[in-house]
Amino acid sequence: MRNSFNRTPFTTSLAVYAYKLTFEFFGGVPRKIVYDQDKVFPVNENLGDLVLTGGFRALVREHGFDPVFCRKSDPKSKGKTENVVKYMKYGFLRGREFVDIDLLNKEAIGWLGRTGNGTEHHGIRRVPSKSSRRK
Incomplete structure (x- = not known):
């Protein structure tokens, strides 16, 4: 994966590229x-x-x-998507000194491999990097 973080505003085009x-x-x-909506x-x-x-849509x-969208003002469904942001913010970014965007992206990929995608998810009880995916 090339970039997890970007300096430009998040747009539909950037999101499609990231996906x-x-x-x-x-x-x-x-x-x-x-x-989230x-x-x-x-x-x-x-x-x-x-x-x-x-x-x-394309x-x-x-x-x-x-694509499943959370209902507005529904803490139960919104919590699932917002928890991912908190996971990165508090698990990876907290206390990390920003040097440059390339280093931050490199460190994020390493962290995801070791932690985010490399360990068992508490909700689904599977390791994301080893879960079966549709090709």
């Missing part, structure tokens, strides 16, 4: 991905159905995964 790198890195695509993916709502941005079609 393609992620699918390549892990050698497959999950069946389902859970999201960030404006990078859903652009609007139509009678309860989320309207996806064109770039994200990614979903191309790779065939099911």
Whole structure:
């Protein structure tokens, strides 16, 4: 994986690029991905159905995964996605001195291999790097 962190604002194009790198890195695509309702993916709502941005909709079609969006103001479903951010923020970033973006990305990949993807997930009781994926 090339970059985990980036200096530019997070856009749909950057997210699509990151997903393609992620699918390549892990050698497959999950069946389902859970999201917060960030404006990078859903652009609007139509009678309860989320309207996806064109770039994200194309990614979903191309790779065939099911995007599942958390309900607004639902702490139970939102907690699942927000916990991933906390995991990186407090498990990897806390106390780390920023030197440059390339070093930060290199260190993040190493940390993910050892910790984030290399140890058993407490919720699913599987090691993410060893879990079966759909190719």
